Structure formats: structure tokens, C-alpha cells
Amino acid sequence: MSMTATVGHAHADPHHIGIVVEHPGPASKRIVTAYGFWVFLLSDIVMFSCFFAAYAVLVHQTADGPKGSEIFEQRNVVIETVCLLLSSFTCGMASIAADVRNRLWFYLGMAVTCVLGLIFLTLEFREFADLVSRGYGPSRSAFLTSFFSLVGCHGLHVSAGELWLLTMMAQVFAKGFRADILRRMMCFALFWHALDIIWVAIFSVVYLLGSGV
């Protein structure tokens, strides 16, 4: 064995475990982009955890205002949950269609996702408007402040997701399934699925646990 071969393997096997890993070079742009977006999503979830912590601390501070069990409508929450869950599913269908470059199924999946998201937003907006009109706005009590900021922050995320969704449809329409468009589509799908995960925490902690308290 010549000297140069030993030097060449010194980096490939730094811990002398007997396995030489041949690195295929830097990761592809698709992996780097999605990983960076994944880290952003996790930091977004950390931000939501602060709102959840505030809600958990303030849930009993109702200042003689309404308790959660008096203002939450279970039926409304069920419809919202099913809408968001189905939209997560159709978003997955759209991303499969984008991967196989099928325009019809892509537009169909994205359109259904958009409509389901809009139904969700409409229901949430009506719930908020109803509460405010009854005098139970965010300034009524600390409990309502934390409720409006937590659920409203999720609603803002869904609104931003709707705008992003329409942008993706327009970009595919104008530019086709280019590599950079597909990367954006992958990030959008991650974003939409992550919003659904946060909604699972919201309906469990805020609506279901809150109505039992």
C-alpha cells in the first residue's frame, strides 16, 4: 500500500472504524431548500408554543367574563377541523401531481385546498365577529386576549398560506413545472401540513380541554 493511498483515506475514515464513506458531494438544492424551510417551520412552532404557554397560564383569568365552555361551539370546531384535515390531504395530492407533472390534477388539488381553506377562514372569522359583537372581544379578559392571539395567529398563517397557494397556481400556470417552482411547491406543502399540526394542538388544548374546564 503506497503512502498516498493512506493519506487519501485519512479524511474518509477519520475515526478508523474501518468503513470508508464516499461522500457524494454537497446536497442538492432541493434538499438544502427544504431543510432550511423545515428549520423555519420548527422555529414557527416554537413561536406558537409561546402563545400556547400564555393561553395555559391565562385560561382561568376570565375577569368575571365568559369561560371557554360558554363561548365555544363544538359543531363549528368540528367543521373547521375536517376542512383543514381534508385540505391537508388535497394539498398532498397536488404535490404528487406536481412531481409527476400532471397539470389537471395539480390545479384540481390546489383549487380544492384553496376552497377548504377559505371555508375554514370564513367559519373562524364568523366566530370572532360573533364574539366581538356580544362584547367578548380580546380586551374583555386576559383569557380572551390569549384566545384571540393564539387562534388569530393561526388564522393569519392560514391566510398567508392561501395567498401563497394562489401564487403557486399562477406560477405553475405561467412558468410550468420548472425545478425552482417545484422547490417552492414543496415548501408550500410543508407549510400547509405544519399548519394542520398546529391546528390539532389548538382544537385539543383550546376548544376541547377549554370547554371541559
Added chain:
Amino acid sequence: MSDQTHARIEHDLAPGEEEQHSVGERVIGYVVGLVLALLLTATSFFIAGTDLVWQPSIPVALIVLAIAQMGVHLVFFLHITTGPDNTNNVLALAFGLLIVFLVVGGTVWIMGHLNQNMPPMDQFIQMHS
């Protein structure tokens, strides 16, 4: 040098990306995830409104069901698995979860004790006037 085996790392997986599957297999994965998530959601809403279950167990059951449903979403929709090509994604997730538990658990813990350690407000005012 002949005792060294050569292991080749093909590629990592991006978060949300699946290993090579046919379209049919991928669709079935999403359908399975949707059915499981719907079942868990229905169970959550049923348990929250029923009298058939021992009442003090309901909050724990709701939290367990929520965590299970988040797991279903992570596996079937976000395709986070324990495979070797997913290590980076899982490690980032684990770190994020650590921060989430520190923030939520720490806040609830500290604020709960703060409430207990505060004297009632009328006593507090008498002490300082």
C-alpha cells in the same frame, strides 16, 4: 487497507420528500394518513363530550390523542421517518420539540407556583399600607 468496506451514501431526503415510490403507493400513504387522522379526531371530539368515560381521565386522553394525531401527520403527510437518510430532519425536529417543552412546561410550572406563593390581594394591600 483491504479490511475496509466501502459504504456509499446515496443521498439524503429533504423534509416532506418520500423515498422512490409509484404514484399509487404515495396516494395510498396519504389516504391511510387521512383515515387515521379522521379516526383520532372523531375519538377526541367524542371523548370530550361523553359521560361514558371516567371524567378525570379525559384531559389526559385528549392530550394523548392529540400527540398521536400529530405523529400521524408527521409520518404520513410530512414523511418524517427514522430512516438513515432522514437523520438531519429528525434531529432538527427533536431540537424544536425540546424548546417547545421547555417553553410550555417551564411556563406552566413557574406560573403555577407563582400563583400559589402569592398572598391574596387584600392581605397584600394591608401589609403594604
